[in-house]
Amino acid sequence: MRKDLILHFGALAILLFLELLGVFSDYHQGNFARILVLAAYGIGYNVLFGYTGLLSLGHALFFSAGLYASGLSIYHLDYNVGQSLILAICFSAFFSLVIGYLALRTVGVSFMIVTLMFSQVGYLCILYFGGITRGDEGIVIQQSSRVFLSLDLSDPTIRYYAALIIFSLCLIFNLWIAKSSFGRVLIAIRENSDRALMLGYNVHLYKLFAVIISGTISGLAGACYGILFGYVGASFAAVPYSIFPLLWVLIGGVGTVLGPLVGAIFMFYLIDYASDITDAYMIIVGITLLVVTLYARRGLLGELRYRYFKWIP
Amino acid sequence: MKKNFKNNITRRKLMKGVAAAGSIAAMPGFVRYSQAASSSPIKIGFQVHRTGIGAAYGRWYDRTTQAAVKILNDAGGVNGRPIEIVAEDDGTDPKRGAEALEKFANQHNCDVAFGTLFSHVVIGSAPRAGELKLPYFVVSEGHHVASGMLNRYTLQPGITDVKSQVQAMAPFVKENVGKKVTMIYPDFAFGHDHRDYFSAAFEAQGGEIVGKVPIPPTESSFSKYFPKIPRDTEVIYHVMVGPAVLTFVKELGEFYGSKSPKLFGFIDSLEAVDLNTPGLEFLDGSYFWEGNPRYAQANQTEHDKFYRNAVGVDANGASVSDPKDVSTYAHMFGCWETLHIIKKGMEESGYAGPGDRAKLIEAVESMSNMPLSQAHPQGAKIFNGKTHQTFGHQYITKMTNGKLVLAHTTSIEDTFYPDEVDYTKQSF
Numbered sequence: 045m046r047k048d049l050i051l052h053f054g055a056l057a058i059l060l061f062l063e064l065l066g067v068f069s070d071y072h073q074g075n076f077a078r079i080l081v082l083a084a085y086g087i088g089y090n091v092l093f094g095y096t097g098l099l100s101l102g103h104a105l106f107f108s109a110g111l112y113a114s115g116l117s118i119y120h121l122d123y124n125v126g127q128s129l130i131l132a133i134c135f136s137a138f139f140s141l142v143i144g145y146l147a148l149r150t151v152g153v154s155f156m157i158v159t160l161m162f163s164q165v166g167y168l169c170i171l172y173f174g175g176i177t178r179g180d181e182g183i184v185i186q187q188s189s190r191v192f193l194s195l196d197l198s199d200p201t202i203r204y205y206a207a208l209i210i211f212s213l214c215l216i217f218n219l220w221i222a223k224s225s226f227g228r229v230l231i232a233i234r235e236n237s238d239r240a241l242m243l244g245y246n247v248h249l250y251k252l253f254a255v256i257i258s259g260t261i262s263g264l265a266g267a268c269y270g271i272l273f274g275y276v277g278a279s280f281a282a283v284p285y286s287i288f289p290l291l292w293v294l295i296g297g298v299g300t301v302l303g304p305l306v307g308a309i310f311m312f313y314l315i316d317y318a319s320d321i322t323d324a325y326m327i328i329v330g331i332t333l334l335v336v337t338l339y340a341r342r343g344l345l346g347e348l349r350y351r352y353f354k355w356i357p
Numbered sequence: 358m359k360k361n362f363k364n365n366i367t368r369r370k371l372m373k374g375v376a377a378a379g380s381i382a383a384m385p386g387f388v389r390y391s392q393a394a395s396s397s398p399i400k401i402g403f404q405v406h407r408t409g410i411g412a413a414y415g416r417w418y419d420r421t422t423q424a425a426v427k428i429l430n431d432a433g434g435v436n437g438r439p440i441e442i443v444a445e446d447d448g449t450d451p452k453r454g455a456e457a458l459e460k461f462a463n464q465h466n467c468d469v470a471f472g473t474l475f476s477h478v479v480i481g482s483a484p485r486a487g488e489l490k491l492p493y494f495v496v497s498e499g500h501h502v503a504s505g506m507l508n509r510y511t512l513q514p515g516i517t518d519v520k521s522q523v524q525a526m527a528p529f530v531k532e533n534v535g536k537k538v539t540m541i542y543p544d545f546a547f548g549h550d551h552r553d554y555f556s557a558a559f560e561a562q563g564g565e566i567v568g569k570v571p572i573p574p575t576e577s578s579f580s581k582y583f584p585k586i587p588r589d590t591e592v593i594y595h596v597m598v599g600p601a602v603l604t605f606v607k608e609l610g611e612f613y614g615s616k617s618p619k620l621f622g623f624i625d626s627l628e629a630v631d632l633n634t635p636g637l638e639f640l641d642g643s644y645f646w647e648g649n650p651r652y653a654q655a656n657q658t659e660h661d662k663f664y665r666n667a668v669g670v671d672a673n674g675a676s677v678s679d680p681k682d683v684s685t686y687a688h689m690f691g692c693w694e695t696l697h698i699i700k701k702g703m704e705e706s707g708y709a710g711p712g713d714r715a716k717l718i719e720a721v722e723s724m725s726n727m728p729l730s731q732a733h734p735q736g737a738k739i740f741n742g743k744t745h746q747t748f749g750h751q752y753i754t755k756m757t758n759g760k761l762v763l764a765h766t767t768s769i770e771d772t773f774y775p776d777e778v779d780y781t782k783q784s785f
Contacts, residue, residue, distance in 0.1 A: 071463035078456070164575075171545045171574060179546035180574070181476045181499070182451065184484055184506050198488050274484030277451050277477050278545075284450075316460075319446060323407055 048357050052219055055302060056212050063204055073204055075316070079308045080207040081269050082288070084214040086296070086304025088261030089289035091218065094299035095227060096254040097234030101156045101286050102163030103262055105143065108281035110136045110263025112170065112177065115276030118189050120176070125192040129267055136263020137256055144255030148248060160286070167281040182277025190271055203272050210268050211305070214261050218301045221257070222357040230254055231299070262289075295336060297346030301357050306345050398441035399434065399703065401426075401696070402461025402491075404472030404482065409449025410598075413629040414474045417685040418496065419444065421692040424668040429696060435703045440696070443467055451481020458482050462489040468703075468711060469494060471695055474688060476501055476547060483507040490785070492714050494699060496691035498522070498648070500550055503746035505778025509785065510714075512721055512745040515695030516648065516688065517738075519547070520554045521772035525751045526621070526646055527558035529765050534619050534644060535591030539568035541582070542596050548572075551596050551623070572597065572605075579605045583612040596623035603630055610639035619643065624651070624761075628685045631675070633759050640756045644764065647752045648687040649735045654763045664693060664734035673760070690735040697732035698724070715785040722781055739769055743779040748772045 059080070062068055068076060085107055092098045113135040114128035123131065147158045171179045190197040197203055221227040229250050232240040241247045270276045279285070288311075289304070296307025314332055318325035340347040349356040403422055406415030422442060430439045443465045447454040454473065461467040469492040473479060476499035483501075486493035487508035495502065495513050500520040502513040530538065538559060542548030548571060556566045568587045572579060579601075586593065597605045606626060610617070620643035632640070651674030653665065668689075669677045676682035698721060706713060706720035722742035729737045738749035748769050754761035 071459060074459045074463065174546055174549050181480050181546035184480060273455065275451060275481040277481055279451055279477060
């Protein structure tokens with residue numbers, strides 16, 4: 045069996061057996077459910093940044109697009125979880141198409157700024173239409189609305205498995221992209237878009253597909269986050285939630301399929317443990333990130349790939 | 358068989374058994390175990406804004422909490438068990454707030470959770486409190502608890518909510534300040550609550566809202582909004598929060614000079630801000646809502662004096678160790694009062710451990726009158742167990758020679774509104 049398949053399916057199997065064997069305490073079970081959904085968001089980000097080389101500073105827009113599409117449809121229209129998820133996926137895909145079409149008229153730093161601006165517009169729209177969204181306070185999705193196929197998604201164990209399924213789907217899809225000819229074109233664009241253009245590839249179209257895939261995965265993660273944890277709020281559309289996936293990807297390994305998971309776990313527990321040590325935990329977090337950046341410039345998994353395991357996708 | 362069994366237990370055997378049981382109980386390990394059950398601390402998870410937009414509030418919520426815990430522990434704690442605070446920064450962020458609750462419940466085995474001010478953190482955390490079945494006592498003043506959007510595990514017994522505060526201001530403003538009001542408020546949910554509840558209450562009094570000026574939350578300069586204030590405005594009603602509040606108030610003064618309409622503001626615009634800061638002189642003569650008067654008043658109660666000393670706040674509302682470190686006096690009393698209510702609820706319910714959380718909530722739900730006392734230094738309150746929300750006096754102070762002097766105290770009844778939910782019908 046191929047090594048890359050063993051690595052990724054092995055990682056998923058470990059995540060499954062950690063739960064099946066009851067290794068997780070209640071606390072870590074809840075943490076990992078959250079991390080898996082956020083890592084799915086990181087995977088979405090990585091498709092655009094890690095594989096295509098487009099650095100977005102506004103991905104919270106896509107995350108919150110899915111979050112609000114599902115949350116508002118449940119809250120105002122009494123959609124069930126399945127319907128709201130389908131709506132969130134469709135809305136995120138369409139939204140990504142529109143934003144991608146406009147933002148891809150720019151490149152480099154301009155692309156970063158344009159995505160940041162779009163994200164701010166989205167954030168302010170959520171606040172402005174407070175009558176529907178309840179603005180900064182947000183809305184609570186009641187436990188009774190968080191049921192899928194008769195399964196109560198607020199139950200810690202069911203929530204963990206739901207998060208694992210979502211993460212697994214995103215990871216497998218990302219793995220397929222990384223190994224497909226489509227993914228290789230994205231990597232070619234990342235390495236040298238002029239050369240890819242010269243070779244006859246429609247670079248703009250490939251980039252647009254990358255934005256759509258990235259935005260849709262991010263939106264799906266946002267929708268799942270709202271449904272699994274019961275809260276939809278404007279803070280998820282604010283700037284920090286555009287920076288977090290960038291951090292997860294940078295720390296875990298840019299352009300690696302498992303990198304966002306490694307980065308999300310690392311960041312989550314770094315903050316968690318540092319806050320147990322001191323109130324000034326952000327100093328510890330900052331110093332640790334500096335050290336990682338200095339000694340593992342490609343991220344944790346990226347450095348391993350560079351030094352020892354060239355085959356890691 | 359029954360007869361034989363009875364006959365087998367002789368007095369001698371019984372005495373031996375008692376002696377043996379006594380010996381086992383006297384063994385060092387057993388003593389530790391039995392004491393642990395009766396004197397282990399009551400752990401209260403304290404969700405605190407150490408970082409983020411609410412940091413100034415968090416600092417003073419923390420000091421008030423520590424002071425209250427010291428007073429309670431010195432008086433014997435809860436049923437003889439000391440209170441231990443487990444503090445966790447929520448970053449003034451709902452996601453991190455929910456994570457803090459998970460940590461309290463599953464990592465630290467806290468008995469209850471308590472905190473915090475900003476509404477979005479409370480609303481983002483409350484669903485997890487319900488799922489974790491962790492009583493969550495909030496000190497937020499948001500209407501979210503009484504509106505029915507949260508759950509049976511979330512209660513707000515120590516501070517009144519914005520809806521009751523705002524509607525209680527309307528009669529005073531109309532009778533004493535002016536009949537034509539323009540409202541300036543932040544353009545998000547907190548500001549919208551003020552806009553909606555005050556407009557309705559003020560118009561019900563026969564007043565008129567002549568202008569509404571929302572300020573975007575990302576704004577840092579405010580002068581361009583002031584020309585939107587209609588000329589016939591008699592009163593400017595302002596309520597701003599966040600790091601730019603001082604700029605807002607200063608620019609308002611620069612815009613109007615000495616010809617300003619009368620001002621009525623919520624102290625939120627100036628919480629933790631020294632009123633003697635240069636540029637704020639124009640506020641002299643203006644009115645403020647205060648949840649609890651920052652300056653010690655002429656009619657200061659012995660309970661306020663005790664509370665103020667315990668927290669370390671001087672007569673001007675600043676830290677006794679640094680007169681420039683101004684407190685969030687209008688809000689932070691809620692931490693003090695909430696902790697006293699938790700203690701009372703635990704003692705009345707015979708709380709022994711997490712298995713008694715439902716009994717604790719029922720005990721708090723059954724509370725009603727909370728008289729002015731050391732436990733309630735802000736004033737008497739009436740708690741509504743159905744809506745999980747407390748109601749109490751509101752204070753209107755007037756800025757006079759750089760100090761806020763009490764001008765009016767509302768009745769508790771002024772703050773009442775019809776119930777919007779009955780949480781007691783929800784199951785545990």
